[in-house]
Structures are given as structure tokens and as C-alpha cells.
Amino acid sequence: MRTPSVRPFLTTRGLVPENQESPVHYIIPETTEPRFHFRRNHFAYPSLSPLSYWLQVEGHVENPLWFSLQDLLALPAVTVPALLECAGNKRGLFEPVVYGEQWEKGAISQGYWTGVPLKTLLEKAVVKEGAAEVVTIGMDRGKRPGTEGSVSFARSLPLEKATHEDTIIAYAYNDRSIPFKMGYPLRLIVPGWYAMASVKWLRQIRVSEESFTGPYQTEDYVCYPDKDSDEGAFPVTEIKLxxxxxxxxxxxxxxxxxxxxxxxxxxxxxxxxxxxxxxxxxxxxxxxxxxxxxxxxxxxxxxxxxxxxxxxxxxxxxxxxxxxxxxxxxxxxxxxxxxxxxxxxxxxxxxxx
Amino acid sequence: MRTPSVRPFLTTRGLVPENQESPVHYIIPETTEPRFHFRRNHFAYPSLSPLSYWLQVEGHVENPLWFSLQDLLALPAVTVPALLECAGNKRGLFEPVVYGEQWEKGAISQGYWTGVPLKTLLEKAVVKEGAAEVVTIGMDRGKRPGTEGSVSFARSLPLEKATHEDTIIAYAYNDRSIPFKMGYPLRLIVPGWYAMASVKWLRQIRVSEESFTGPYQTEDYVCYPDKDSDEGAFPVTEIKLxxxxxxxxxxxxxxxxxxxxxxxxxxxxxxxxxxxxxxxxxxxxxxxxxxxxxxxxxxxxxxxxxxxxxxxxxxxxxxxxxxxxxxxxxxxxxxxxxxxxxxxxxxxxxxxx
CATH class of the missing domain: 2.60.40.650 (Immunoglobulin-like)
Structure with a gap:
């Protein structure tokens, strides 16, 4: 007698780059298995060479630093139960309709993230007076319509949020190395903010006196309440109830x-x-x-x-x-x-x- | 350097029983790989014991017969390129809305089906004068809301369609045994009709003088043009343009x-x-x-x-x-x-x- 397995799958919203939705209707455990974790990308996956991996902390700091994975593993770790939700979750429900990936209810997943508070690294680098933001840059990079040349996925946080005790540089998800598609080897995790802030494949942290103006900060992930003009625009930040x-x-x-x-x-x-x-x-x-x-x-x-x-x-x-x-x-x-x-x-x- | 695979998945519409949609937007080959073939079930998967498998042909015939798989493999085979489309494909697009699995565009798949014309078996069994329909019965069985006790998935065809040269008892899909979820070991394939006619896990063929009245013939797979009454109802048969x-x-x-x-x-x-x-x-x-x-x-x-x-x-x-x-x-x-x-x-x- 055969017992066929019946299991749900991710729902494909796009493959180039990969955008897939979690089958949340069918998931019972508290934490999302990596194979069921939603995937939201702006670019093709980056090519990694983990042996030469260094996380750079620079900019408006006294001591610019390069951290190896071993350096990070040697620092005191915290584990944060965090939900990641794409800012576009449920986009398909808006009326009048809006364009872009038509996410239904599954651009949301959660689990236990372990790593080092970003604050710890900033303290070691010694942030200078006048710092306003912390820019975090991923290894994913490519062309973006409306932007010249190629661009990295990068986002900034106000210093206050960057130094919140639950904002971490994570190296583990549910007690294992972060799976590649979820941001291996290091991912910024910003609990309470929509997931565009939780930059995957983190390669660089830059402390800045100025407001960051990358396209994923000032063009995408901005709420434009008017259908034709940019009047009243404001950035996407905290997850809504x-x-x-x-x-x-x-x-x-x-x-x-x-x-x-x-x-x-x-x-x-x-x-x-x-x-x-x-x-x-x-x-x-x-x-x-x-x-x-x-x-x-x-x-x-x-x-x-x-x-x-x-x-x-x-x-x-x-x-x-x-x-x-x-x-x-x-x-x-x-x-x-x-x-x-x-x-x-x-x-x-x-x-x- | 890692090269992560990016592939689409079935879209889950339900798991008990399993109903999943093919990722048609992303499939380029002419034929659908079994892992991407849509799945539409009324019941849990049947438990098979293929060693004792017999296909029974009975009812209004001169010579009731039992065919083993070996018997069928010994008969002249034909291969039919056939598309299967769920009658509910694109149901989610109806306005006013209708209830049931909200299929989008992927309840459709296709490939090369190989087997023996049903006509060959009916000729061996010798259909008696007065036969009107051929009832085909699957091994999947269970409870159905609105029907007493348990019921098999069963459908009938008018004699003319049953004896059409392209209506076959298939044992292979794309040159391999039919995958279990697609109806192993034998599936009726009725090209040109919606896929409810292509009964999976076929176990019995019954020639009948009367119109079959099973619930999947006379209650489901019937078009009711009126939202409240059964007035004007007619059966679902041929695939529409x-x-x-x-x-x-x-x-x-x-x-x-x-x-x-x-x-x-x-x-x-x-x-x-x-x-x-x-x-x-x-x-x-x-x-x-x-x-x-x-x-x-x-x-x-x-x-x-x-x-x-x-x-x-x-x-x-x-x-x-x-x-x-x-x-x-x-x-x-x-x-x-x-x-x-x-x-x-x-x-x-x-x-x-």
C-alpha cells in the first residue's frame, strides 16, 4: 500500500527575480520551515564566496571595522522571535487595484533569529556625534527600472531603531545557519518593521550623518496616497496591526x-x-x-x-x-x-x- | 559559488482532498511534467495493491471480462496527445462570484497518454443491443455532503463517445507509467471533454441501458444557469474554446x-x-x-x-x-x-x- 504525501507549496508570483508566497493557510507550527518561508527579491540571487566573507562597519565612526563570521560568533548572542512581513502583503486586495506582485495573505513568515545586536557592533566602531542613520547594504545587486547603472539593495534605519536591542545581525534561523535564500550568511533583522528593512546577504554597514537616498529608500517602499502625484508621500516603516x-x-x-x-x-x-x-x-x-x-x-x-x-x-x-x-x-x-x-x-x- | 535553483511550484487550493494548480505561467515545454500537473480530487487518495489489480468490464455485455495489466499491455496501443482541463478552471474569474475551489488559469495540463482504446475492450466484451452509456468507476471513494453513506468517483459517457477511437484506457503518461497521483495504474482519458470524465485509478467499466445517476454525473458537473433553482440545468461535457x-x-x-x-x-x-x-x-x-x-x-x-x-x-x-x-x-x-x-x-x- 502506498501512502502519498500531500503537502502545500509556495505560491509562485514571479521567478525572475524569485518571488514566492508562503502557504500560510496550511501551516500549523509556530515557526515557518525555510521551504515554506516567503521569498521576495529585487534581483537574481547574489553569488557568494563565504570563505572570504567580511562584514564592514564604516562611515561616521571612530574605528571602522571588518568583522569575520568568527568574530561575530564570539560576541554575546541574542535570539529574537520575529515575524517578517513583506510591505506588499495582501496587495492583491486593494481597491482600486494597484500594480506589482499580487500578494495574497502569504507574504509573511516567522521564526527564531539568533545573532548579535547591531548596537554591539556600533559600540565597537564608536559612532561619532552627529550620526543620524545606519545604512545596511546587501550583496544582491542589479538593474532597476528608473535607476542608472546597477544598484545594490540597501536600506537605512534611524539611529534609534538601529540601536534597539532587538535589531540584530542574525546568523541563525531556528537554530541553524540562515538558509541561502533567506540571507546567508548574515541578515539584518529589524523586528516590528516591514521586511524590506531586514536586509539579506548583509555586506556593509555605514553610519551616516545624512538621510540615505537609495531608490529602495526614497522611491520604493514609500506610500504615495495620490494616484498621480507624489504629494503626501511618507516612508513605509512599522508593521501595521x-x-x-x-x-x-x-x-x-x-x-x-x-x-x-x-x-x-x-x-x-x-x-x-x-x-x-x-x-x-x-x-x-x-x-x-x-x-x-x-x-x-x-x-x-x-x-x-x-x-x-x-x-x-x-x-x-x-x-x-x-x-x-x-x-x-x-x-x-x-x-x-x-x-x-x-x-x-x-x-x-x-x-x- | 552557489547557484540556487529557482523553480515554480503547484499553487495549493486545498489539501484535504488535494487540489493544486499547475504553474502554467512558467512552463515552457509542450508537455507538463508530473510534478507540475494540476491535481483535482474529490477524496483522499485510494490505497492500491497493484499486484491484485484487475479491470472489470461488465453490465449490458455478452462476455463480462476481467483484464489484468498484462492483458492490456498485450493489446494494440495508441498514443494520444491530450490536454486535461478541470471544468472549474478559471472559476475565480466569474462575476458574480461563485463558490468552490478558486482556480485561476492553471487547472490545465497536457501530455502524451498511451493505452488501449476503450472500444477494444467493449468489442471483446460484446456490447448488447440497447446499451446507451458506459459507466467508469475509480478506486477513489469517500463521503460526499448531500449523499448518504460513501460513494465512488464514477462518471458515464454516451456509447458514441466511449467508442471514439481517441477515448483510451491509459497506462502511460509521457512514455512512463502514470504517476500515482495522476491515476496509476489505469486512467480513462477522454480527449476533448473536461477532465472529470477522465476517471483516475480506474477499477470498473459498466455498460448500461440507462442513464447513470451518480452524484458526480447529475449533481456536480452540471451547469445551473439560475442562482436559486435547477431550471435549465445541463451537463458539463466538451471543453470550450x-x-x-x-x-x-x-x-x-x-x-x-x-x-x-x-x-x-x-x-x-x-x-x-x-x-x-x-x-x-x-x-x-x-x-x-x-x-x-x-x-x-x-x-x-x-x-x-x-x-x-x-x-x-x-x-x-x-x-x-x-x-x-x-x-x-x-x-x-x-x-x-x-x-x-x-x-x-x-x-x-x-x-x-
Whole structure:
């Protein structure tokens, strides 16, 4: 007798460069296995030669330094449970529609990242008076429409966020070396910010007195609220409070009877106070059961028993509330490039006899 | 130096039972590799014991027979290039929305199927006068909402289609044993009909004087044009004329300049006469280049060079015309369960500087 394995896969949104979505609807463990971790790239994968690997710390510092992997492994390590969410997660849900990879609910993954606080390296390099930002540069590089020549993927953080104790130079994910596609050998991890900040294949850290103006800082990952002009533009930074209904699936057909509705909720701090669920399109709401153990910046699972459901069409909604009492909005803040969608989640199902 | 492989995956629509979509946008070869073949199941996979495998032919025949795999391999074989398309392919595009697996463009795959014409077996069994249908029964079985007890996946064909020379009991796909998930060891292949007719894990063939009334014949795979009543219902049979734009992808952002638009077109006979493509939402149309070699029931590739494209938003449409001169409709024929979507295909893209 054969027992065929049935497993989910990444959902392919593009291959050149590789952009694939995590099958979040089918993942039960707290942490995302690397094979199911979403992949979001701006370029082809870089070619690495790890034997000659050095991480450079330079710029507005007293002591420019080069760290080998051995140097980093010798420093005191911390482990941070962190969720990474692409700023374009759920882009496909915006109305009016926006262009770019049409991510659904799976541009989000999480696990335990281990490494050295960026602050430790900056202290060793001794940041000079007047420093404002820390620029982090990856080894991925290539052509970008609208930019002359070729460009590295690079991002900056304000000094305050760069020196936050949970902002780390990670060398391990779930207790193993970071898998290549996830940023081996070193990845900046910026918990609480959208994942464009968590630069993969890190090669250089530059302390700066000025605002960084790379295209992934000042053109992409910027919210443009106006469809034609750049008026009112502001940068994408912290992860917004959000929730997803993972089961049932959008437009599923269910038998009548009892069902469990379940999903996840997350925020920039990881703290979720309450989840409300509606099964009648928002006329009435019930508080769902939240997993009491909230781990670091990870999402929190929630569930609600939906009992004795009769045939008909239903609209299920989920709405998260954070520690400050703020709730997810009814409608997402529209912006031209489709970042930060976080409206109350919505799934329509049909219940048959 | 590492060279990471970048490959597409099936898109998961459900795991219990397994329903996964082919990554058609990224597949170039004429035939679909088994790992990229779409999977559509009504039940968990059956447990097989191939050593004791017999295919039974019975019912309204003079000589009920049991065929072993060896018996079938000893009979004259034919190879048929056949496309399989789920009747629910593109269901997610219907408006108003319909419920069930939200297939996009990938519930379609193709390859070379080898086996024995069903007609050969029916001739050996000697069909009696008065026979009307041939019922084919798979080994997959389970509970179905709305049906008492458990039920096998079973379908019937009118005698005329069952005895068509291209309707075969296949034992090979692309010159190898049929992969388990695709119906090993024997699968009925009914070219030109939607794939519910191509019963997997075939175990029994029953000739009948009466119309078969199994739930997958008379409840599912029936077009209900009315949203509330069963008025005007008719069965799903032949594949409809259709085309898909495979690249660019829906809501892609493209650089200005020249691009190739490419896709596939198919029909119940495999013959495509012409493809028209519009890049201005249907105001003007150009004839695309069709692959001159049209193979059996396989889809035909087409492409069009889109030259010197300036920044702006564009709606690309594709419309296939078959040998009779019939064209794809502007709007798909709406039906409650969402079968046979075949409207002119539509992709919206944004071209930037």
C-alpha cells in the first residue's frame, strides 16, 4: 500500500527575480520551515564566496571595522522571535487595484533569529556625534527600472531603531545557519518593521550623518496616497496591526454543522489584546479565543467555534485590537504602490445542506 | 559559488482532498511534467495493491471480462496527445462570484497518454443491443455532503463517445507509467471533454441501458444557469474554446520598451484557427502568431511582439477563433457552480518609465 504525501507549496508570483508566497493557510507550527518561508527579491540571487566573507562597519565612526563570521560568533548572542512581513502583503486586495506582485495573505513568515545586536557592533566602531542613520547594504545587486547603472539593495534605519536591542545581525534561523535564500550568511533583522528593512546577504554597514537616498529608500517602499502625484508621500516603516482568517478559505463551500474559524493576528510589537470575529458581515461580533502565549514579535493564533451553521451565504470578518485599544480599520489606507494593507479581514463562504 | 535553483511550484487550493494548480505561467515545454500537473480530487487518495489489480468490464455485455495489466499491455496501443482541463478552471474569474475551489488559469495540463482504446475492450466484451452509456468507476471513494453513506468517483459517457477511437484506457503518461497521483495504474482519458470524465485509478467499466445517476454525473458537473433553482440545468461535457495570456502576468509593472505577449489557446478538438490580441482593452485587435504545429488535443502556443510601449496603464485581451469561425465570448456563461469559464482573457498591466 502506498501512502502519498500531500503537502502545500509556495505560491509562485514571479521567478525572475524569485518571488514566492508562503502557504500560510496550511501551516500549523509556530515557526515557518525555510521551504515554506516567503521569498521576495529585487534581483537574481547574489553569488557568494563565504570563505572570504567580511562584514564592514564604516562611515561616521571612530574605528571602522571588518568583522569575520568568527568574530561575530564570539560576541554575546541574542535570539529574537520575529515575524517578517513583506510591505506588499495582501496587495492583491486593494481597491482600486494597484500594480506589482499580487500578494495574497502569504507574504509573511516567522521564526527564531539568533545573532548579535547591531548596537554591539556600533559600540565597537564608536559612532561619532552627529550620526543620524545606519545604512545596511546587501550583496544582491542589479538593474532597476528608473535607476542608472546597477544598484545594490540597501536600506537605512534611524539611529534609534538601529540601536534597539532587538535589531540584530542574525546568523541563525531556528537554530541553524540562515538558509541561502533567506540571507546567508548574515541578515539584518529589524523586528516590528516591514521586511524590506531586514536586509539579506548583509555586506556593509555605514553610519551616516545624512538621510540615505537609495531608490529602495526614497522611491520604493514609500506610500504615495495620490494616484498621480507624489504629494503626501511618507516612508513605509512599522508593521501595521493586522489579522488573517486562515480557515475557512475564501469562497469555500462548507457542509452545514459546526466549524472552527481560525487565523492569526500580529502587530509591530507582537502584542494583540483581542480579536473580534463576525459571521454576518459585521452586524454582530464575538470575541475569539486568543492563544494566551504571545511570543516576542510572532503572530498570535486565534480561533472561534462556529456552531450549528445552517445553509446560506456568510461573510466572516476578523478584527484585531492591540494593547493601546486601536483596532484594524474597515478599509485599508490606499496608496499607489500597495503597501501596508491591513483592513479587517474578510472571507465569504457558502454553507450547503 | 552557489547557484540556487529557482523553480515554480503547484499553487495549493486545498489539501484535504488535494487540489493544486499547475504553474502554467512558467512552463515552457509542450508537455507538463508530473510534478507540475494540476491535481483535482474529490477524496483522499485510494490505497492500491497493484499486484491484485484487475479491470472489470461488465453490465449490458455478452462476455463480462476481467483484464489484468498484462492483458492490456498485450493489446494494440495508441498514443494520444491530450490536454486535461478541470471544468472549474478559471472559476475565480466569474462575476458574480461563485463558490468552490478558486482556480485561476492553471487547472490545465497536457501530455502524451498511451493505452488501449476503450472500444477494444467493449468489442471483446460484446456490447448488447440497447446499451446507451458506459459507466467508469475509480478506486477513489469517500463521503460526499448531500449523499448518504460513501460513494465512488464514477462518471458515464454516451456509447458514441466511449467508442471514439481517441477515448483510451491509459497506462502511460509521457512514455512512463502514470504517476500515482495522476491515476496509476489505469486512467480513462477522454480527449476533448473536461477532465472529470477522465476517471483516475480506474477499477470498473459498466455498460448500461440507462442513464447513470451518480452524484458526480447529475449533481456536480452540471451547469445551473439560475442562482436559486435547477431550471435549465445541463451537463458539463466538451471543453470550450479558450485562451490564456500567460505573460505578462495580471497587474504586472513593466518597463517601457518592447515586450512579448504570449499564451496558449485550446478547444475540444485541439484546432485553433486564429488568435487576436488587443493591448487597448478591445478597441483594436491584431492577429498574433500561432505555433503552426498543432499537436492532437494539445493547446497551441501563440505570441505577439508588443513594440515600443510607452508608460501608462494597458488592458491586454486575447481571443481565440476555432476552425468553424466561432470566437471566445466577451463574457463567460455564468452558472452557479462555476464551470466552463472561457471569456476573452484579460490582463491589466502598468508600464513605467
Amino acid at each position: 493586522d489579522s488573517s482568517i486562515l480557515q475557512p478559505m475564501q469562497r469555500a463551500i462548507l457542509p452545514s454543522g459546526s466549524h472552527t474559524i481560525h487565523g492569526i493576528a500580529w502587530s509591530s510589537t507582537g502584542v494583540i489584546a483581542r480579536i473580534y470575529v463576525s459571521t454576518d458581515g459585521g452586524t454582530s461580533w464575538s470575541e475569539a479565543e486568543l492563544d494566551p502565549e504571545q511570543v516576542g514579535y510572532h503572530w498570535t493564533r486565534w480561533s472561534m467555534e462556529w456552531l450549528d451553521v445552517q445553509p446560506g451565504n456568510y461573510t466572516i470578518l476578523s478584527k484585531a485590537v492591540d494593547a493601546s485599544g486601536a483596532a484594524q480599520p474597515e478599509t485599508a489606507f490606499w496608496n499607489r504602490n500597495g503597501y501596508g494593507y491591513n483592513a479587517v479581514d474578510r472571507v465569504e463562504v457558502k454553507v450547503e445542506e | 479558450d485562451s490564456s495570456i500567460l505573460q505578462p502576468m495580471q497587474r504586472a509593472i513593466l518597463p517601457s520598451g518592447s515586450h512579448t505577449i504570449h499564451g496558449i489557446a485550446w478547444s475540444s478538438t485541439g484546432v485553433i484557427a486564429r488568435i487576436y490580441v488587443s493591448t487597448d482593452g478591445g478597441t483594436s485587435w491584431s492577429e498574433a502568431e500561432l505555433d503552426p504545429e498543432q499537436v492532437g488535443y494539445h493547446w497551441t502556443r501563440w505570441s505577439m511582439e508588443w513594440l515600443d510601449v510607452q508608460p501608462g496603464n494597458y488592458t491586454i485581451l486575447s481571443k481565440a477563433v476555432d476552425a468553424s469561425g466561432a470566437a471566445q465570448p466577451e463574457t463567460a456563461f455564468w452558472n452557479r457552480n462555476g464551470y466552463g469559464y472561457n471569456a476573452v482573457d484579460r490582463v491589466e498591466v502598468k508600464v513605467e518609465e
